Amino acid sequence: MELFQNFISILIILSSISFNLSAENFSLIFPFITIEKEEPELTTLYNDTITNEIIKNIIINELFIKLEVGTPPQKLNLRISVNSNDFFISKSDAILENNYPKKQSNFYFDLSKSSTFQYSPNKKGQIFFSHTHESETVIDNMNFYSTEKSNNQKNINNFEFFLAHKVNGPNHGIVGLKNYPYVEKRDDFFSSLKKYNLIKNKIWYIVFDHKNKNGTLIMGNYPHFDNNIIKIEKYKLFDLNHFEKIYSVVSNEKWDTTWGINFNKIYLENKTNESFYEILNKNENNKNVILNPNYGVIIGSHSFKYIFEKTFLNKFLDNKICFQPHLYFTRNYEQKSFYYYYCKADYIEQMRKEFNTIKFEHKEFKLNFTLDFDDLYIRKKNFIFLRIIFDESNPNWIFGSPFFSKYTFIFDSDSKEIGFYSPNINNNILGENFNKNEKGNSTLKIFLHVLLGIVLIVVGIIVGKKLFGLKRKLRANELEEKFEYKPEEKQIQMY
Secondary structure, three states: HHHHHHHHHHHHHHHHHHHHHHHHHHOOOEEEOOOOOOOOOOOOOOHHHHHHHHHHHHHEEOEEEEEEOOOOOOOEEEEEEEOOOOOOEEEEEEEEOOOOOOOOOEEEEEEHOOOOEEEOOOOOEEEEEEEOEEEEEEEEEEEEEEEOOOEEEEEEEEEEEEEEEEEOOOOEEEEOOOOOOOOOOOHHHHHHHHOOOOOOOOOOOOOOOOOOEEEEEEEEEOOOOOOOOOHHHHHOOOHHHEEEEEEOOOOOOOOOOOEEEEEOOOEEEEEEOOOEEOOOOOOHHHHEHHHHHHHOOOEEOOHHHHHHHHHHHHHHHHHOOOOEEEEEEEOEEEEEEEEEOOOEEHHHHHHHOOOOOOOOEEOOOOOOOOEOHHHHHHEEEOOEEEEEOOOOOOOOOEEOOHOOOOOOOOOOOOOOOEEEEOOOOOOOOOOOOOOOOHHHHHHHHHHHHHHHHHHHHHHHHHHHHHHHHHHHHHHHHHHHHHHHHHHHHHHHOOO
């Protein structure tokens, strides 16, 4: 009996470990929306005031997740920032700058409407100062949603976060996806989620919908380890064998503040003989690319501007089909200056036909990434705006939402690695490219499942023997009973 109880205890422990490991096989999901400002209608040419406003709205690609806070839940819009580690929510009566007045939608938390709100007892009265906000640590309930089918809603009581009573700048609530381990006195969004056992890893990626405006931010797990993600169409490649990771490096001084990759070669299509020729092959800086979906455009290196105009745009510029204004504006206390292009929509088919596809070769991902005409324009009634612009002061490329909507990259904020699934990658699970941690984790899961199966079989045998033995013993007792009290019947049976 004692042996049987020990087996049951082992079974419970193994089941618990197996459950915790399988709990890693889901991710948190945060649907996001793009909130655009109203813009004036462009009806005539040469109105730089209107075109500047339109292209500025295209460039600033603000993605907002909805976070449910309080009791009853208040659905708040928080801006995603991929190069910040900040995480805060603004009070409904927060002090804001005149240049960035209060927004009209659900961006602010009204603590008086939540029955579960409280200030953090251990940090009450402590004010956190940053260049963007002054905040206090508070506690309230939050709701999160996951890919887990059986329990997709996660209700967390007493979730701790920063509530701002004063905000500087345009961001009145933010979720940063960058990890800076040397920052003290506050938790970033990843650390907060890990503290409440909502995620195991500081991994994130963005999936845009077919209109390239809205989509989903997914956090906490690699897609190939999430058994709940339906891997269809282009997501069929979300398999470990097709996966590779590289370190995020733009330049020595910027690697820890931006996400970026270096391409090996950049090519331009030659329409004449249907081939590609290499460009920008002398300066390595021209092949550095910063990845940032908070931009709604592709920002080309200033070296590529000359090539782009010479091989494609000059003809349309000379014939007054396209126009090249210059945009100046201030964003986050920083002066921005861009050249951009808008064109008459009547010539869209001719422009599509004559556009030279740009190809970016990456050897480790074993893929040539491409940008074609349909990736790089947006229509505004009678005009089209090209979604490739140029900043002459920046030697690097910046790939925004036109690139993210076409290719899905996986970001690990802990290891500062960028992952990608390529049809040309075919890693053997036991090969050198297989990540040791992932290999160990998978091996442990397989071992535990096998061990759990063996224990179940052994327990089943023990239980079966006990039940079978008891049944036989009862039959023997019955015979003995009949022999003592019913001798005639017993003799008949024996005969």
